[in-house]
Amino acid sequence: MAENILSVQDLHTSFTTDHGEVMAVNGVTFNLEEGKTLGIVGESGSGKSVTAYSIMQILEKNGSIRSGKVLFRGEDITKWPESKMRDFRGKKCSIIFQDPMTSLNPVFTIGWQLEEAIKLHTDRKGKAAEERAIEMLKLVGVNEPEKRIHQYPFEFSGGMRQRVMIAMALACEPDILIADEPTTALDVTIQAQILELMKDLQKKMGMAIIIVTHDLGVIAQMADEIIVMYGGRVCERGTAEDIFYRPAHEYTKGLLRSIPSVDKIGQRLVPISGTPINLLNLPKGCAFCPRCDAAMKICLEQVPPETRTVDGHLASCWMAVKKEAEAGMINFTGDSGRSLKADDTAGAGSGKD
Amino acid sequence: MEEKFTPDSQYLVQAHDMKMYFPIKTGWFHSKPLKAVDGVSFDIRPGETLGLVGESGCGKTTVGRTLLRLYNPTGGEVYFDGKKVDAKSIGGLRKDMQMVFQDPYSSLNPRMTVEDIIGEPLDVHKLYTSRQDRRDKILHLMELVGLNAEHATRYAHEFSGGQRQRIGIARALATNPRFIVCDEAVSALDVSIQAQVINMFEDLQKQLGVAYLFIAHDLLVVHHISKRIAVMYLGRMVETADSNELNSNPIHPYTQSLLSAVPYPDPKQAKERKRIILEGDVPSPLNMPSGCPFRTRCRYATDECKAKMPPLTDRGGGHMVACWNK
Ligand SMILES: Nc1ncnc2c1ncn2[C@@H]1O[C@H](COP(=O)(O)OP(=O)(O)OP(=O)(O)O)[C@@H](O)[C@H]1O
Ligand SMILES: Nc1ncnc2c1ncn2[C@@H]1O[C@H](COP(=O)(O)OP(=O)(O)O)[C@@H](O)[C@H]1O
Ligand code: SF4
Ligand code: SF4
Numbered sequence: 301m302a303e304n305i306l307s308v309q310d311l312h313t314s315f316t317t318d319h320g321e322v323m324a325v326n327g328v329t330f331n332l333e334e335g336k337t338l339g340i341v342g343e344s345g346s347g348k349s350v351t352a353y354s355i356m357q358i359l360e361k362n363g364s365i366r367s368g369k370v371l372f373r374g375e376d377i378t379k380w381p382e383s384k385m386r387d388f389r390g391k392k393c394s395i396i397f398q399d400p401m402t403s404l405n406p407v408f409t410i411g412w413q414l415e416e417a418i419k420l421h422t423d424r425k426g427k428a429a430e431e432r433a434i435e436m437l438k439l440v441g442v443n444e445p446e447k448r449i450h451q452y453p454f455e456f457s458g459g460m461r462q463r464v465m466i467a468m469a470l471a472c473e474p475d476i477l478i479a480d481e482p483t484t485a486l487d488v489t490i491q492a493q494i495l496e497l498m499k500d501l502q503k504k505m506g507m508a509i510i511i512v513t514h515d516l517g518v519i520a521q522m523a524d525e526i527i528v529m530y531g532g533r534v535c536e537r538g539t540a541e542d543i544f545y546r547p548a549h550e551y552t553k554g555l556l557r558s559i560p561s562v563d564k565i566g567q568r569l570v571p572i573s574g575t576p577i578n579l580l581n582l583p584k585g586c587a588f589c590p591r592c593d594a595a596m597k598i599c600l601e602q603v604p605p606e607t608r609t610v611d612g613h614l615a616s617c618w619m620a621v622k623k624e625a626e627a628g629m630i631n632f633t634g635d636s637g638r639s640l641k642a643d644d645t646a647g648a649g650s651g652k653d
Numbered sequence: 654m655e656e657k658f659t660p661d662s663q664y665l666v667q668a669h670d671m672k673m674y675f676p677i678k679t680g681w682f683h684s685k686p687l688k689a690v691d692g693v694s695f696d697i698r699p700g701e702t703l704g705l706v707g708e709s710g711c712g713k714t715t716v717g718r719t720l721l722r723l724y725n726p727t728g729g730e731v732y733f734d735g736k737k738v739d740a741k742s743i744g745g746l747r748k749d750m751q752m753v754f755q756d757p758y759s760s761l762n763p764r765m766t767v768e769d770i771i772g773e774p775l776d777v778h779k780l781y782t783s784r785q786d787r788r789d790k791i792l793h794l795m796e797l798v799g800l801n802a803e804h805a806t807r808y809a810h811e812f813s814g815g816q817r818q819r820i821g822i823a824r825a826l827a828t829n830p831r832f833i834v835c836d837e838a839v840s841a842l843d844v845s846i847q848a849q850v851i852n853m854f855e856d857l858q859k860q861l862g863v864a865y866l867f868i869a870h871d872l873l874v875v876h877h878i879s880k881r882i883a884v885m886y887l888g889r890m891v892e893t894a895d896s897n898e899l900n901s902n903p904i905h906p907y908t909q910s911l912l913s914a915v916p917y918p919d920p921k922q923a924k925e926r927k928r929i930i931l932e933g934d935v936p937s938p939l940n941m942p943s944g945c946p947f948r949t950r951c952r953y954a955t956d957e958c959k960a961k962m963p964p965l966t967d968r969g970g971g972h973m974v975a976c977w978n979k
């Protein structure tokens with residue numbers, strides 16, 4: 301097995317607001333292997349970006365990591381002073397964001413911004429920094445980089461700006477690249493170019509990638525391992541094949557059912573009922589319970605534990621626990637006195653349409 | 654010599670050679686036309702859905718807005734139910750032709766109640782006999798789109814994205830239209846909610862027989878909801894066909910690369926599928942290439958493509974393609 305370059309353990313992050321504490325991340329755990337791609341998928345507000353920003357410690361002022369560890373090569377970086385984190389952010393781990401326009405400064409040339417990033421994080425200066433900038437632009441497929449470095453962001457299209465952001469993020473050859481919805485603002489043909497570029501650069505440079513997206517198509521194409529998030533928790537984790545072909549969590553199943561696909565033409569889509577979760581007021585048990593058609597009484601009361609599914613990946617869903625019990629893998633009554641019978645179904649699905 | 658266009662009574666909406674140019678200032682005294690839509694033709698039958706896809710900036714929204722005469726077209730003709738849509742007739746046709754917008758967050762006034770938002774078109778077109786009738790109509794519309802009656806007095810900003818989109822649709826339905834332009838009406842929604850709204854569009858079509866021009870950049874969504882699909886590139890239509898036909902047998906090189914770029918939610922397919930990665934970006938509509946608009950990115954381009962614009966021709970069964978070499 302490859303080494304884990306990053307390990308997030310029981311991360312809790314919240315934001316203080318006028319309306320109360322927004323519980324954005326509620327116990328997220330995952331490992332990132334050297335040189336691999338981890339996909340984080342979930343709907344808007346599920347805590348994907350906050351997880352990424354917590355790793356980088358670039359949360360907005362009202363937010364903070366409440367508990368948990370972020371181990372980089374075994375060291376807990378949540379304990380690091382800001383000076384050391386600054387170094388981490390440039391040299392070890394870089395992030396690219398959804399909207400390349402807001403992340404580039406409109407008043408400076410592309411070249412100037414790239415060179416600044418290079419000077420800040422490497423010992424290259426002057427001419428050497430400029431050469432590196434040109435080399436990086438070439439690497440990400442920007443034509444005529446010698447001319448392009450003198451242009452301003454508004455002179456670049458959306459796809460080209462995202463290439464520049466990738467060039468900037470990779471200029472210091474980080475070990476980890478975090479891409480937060482890197483192609484959401486782009487057209488599909490440009491998206492295909494950027495995703496291809498990221499895979500290509502990973503082959504050349506060997507960095508590990510965390511790709512954050514709500515797009516199941518993008519995740520299917522990019523990720524080796526996937527975590528599915530809902531309500532700031534990980535519902536399910538496994539290989540891309542586990543998640544797409546053998547989903548075990550009711551939320552994952554619902555997500556896959558609700559996307560249109562060529563095989564479903566002429567059929568009615570099966571949406572997930574209800575409305576997205578309110579993080580100011582998390583349910584006591586399973587966060588997905590108010591929208592889940594399979595909800596049982598126990599789902600209302602207790603957060604489901606992470607369970608190994610019959611085929612060997614992990615899901616945090618009482619339904620998966622029940623299936624496992626039925627398959628005779630574990631003995632329930634002997635466990636913690638929980639009983640899971642079919643008549644436990646509690647009609648918990650309130651808020652349905 | 655242009656033939657005179659005669660509308661065909663089997664269609665509800667017909668656009669013929671529609672053009673919309675915007676003047677863009679290039680200096681103190683100079684301006685240049687930005688050809689957002691440049692000679693687009695299509696027809697939609699009653700109760701049918703035509704999907705419209707293409708990259709950002711290719712002119713989809715402009716087609717929708719010009720069709721409803723929210724813009725004054727530079728050229729071409731639009732017919733609705735056999736009647737020519739022009740400055741004079743549009744007033745009487747507004748009721749029948751409505752639009753649902755992309756962004757559920759900005760297209761509704763957050764300080765208006767749901768009741769007022771849905772009631773506004775009823776007021777404008779005086780579509781009720783009494784206060785009670787108005788209220789009944791509003792509640793009926795809310796029910797149609799799956800909104801709770803008790804939400805009538807709440808403000809738009811209190812609702813989630815999916816619910817706001819429902820409010821926008823109820824408002825569009827208020828005048829009992831026969832045709833709705835849906836411009837990226839589900840694009841801002843999460844997939845689980847998107848499926849709720851897509852189902853609702855389909856149900857409403859079955860119940861009320863309304864026809865849609867369904868504009869979206871997500872091909873899977875468009876394919877799901879549309880009977881026919883039109884593909885646009887730089888202000889022109891490059892291919893139209895039945896959805897299934899377009900999906901299984903795309904002919905235009907742009908359509909081929911567009912379809913191959915769709916990220917399918919299936920890891921095996923994603924790994925095996927051959928993608929046609931296009932070089933470069935869409936050219937600026939202010940600097941339109943000569944001849945075929947796609948030729949700067951097309952791997953089949955020849956001299957002919959540079960010299961002449963390819964016309965849309967029927968490749969069998971109404972599968973229309975504008976390309977010299979395919
Ligand atoms: N009022 C306007 N004045 C000037 N140019 C305009 C105007 N409206 C649209 N355009 C231009 O016309 C072209 C087509 O725009 P349109 O909004 O129709 O694109 P679209 O296909 O709907 O794109 P998207 O997918 O981004 O919504 C673009 O180049 C756009 O910048
Ligand atoms: N600065 C902030 N103040 C309050 N709430 C925030 C802040 N940043 C994010 N949140 C909330 O945290 C939740 C998770 O956000 P995010 O991680 O951005 O979701 P996504 O999964 O779409 O990336 C959301 O409910 C969001 O509104
Ligand atoms: S079955 Fe229970 S634990 Fe599983 S998703 Fe539904 S509510 Fe949650
Ligand atoms: S006409 Fe020529 S340039 Fe245009 S799509 Fe066909 S082959 Fe390509």
Ligand SMILES: [Mg+2]
Nearest residue numbers: 348349480481
């Ligand atoms: Mg996000």
Ligand SMILES: [Mg+2]
Nearest residue numbers: 713714715836
């Ligand atoms: Mg548009």
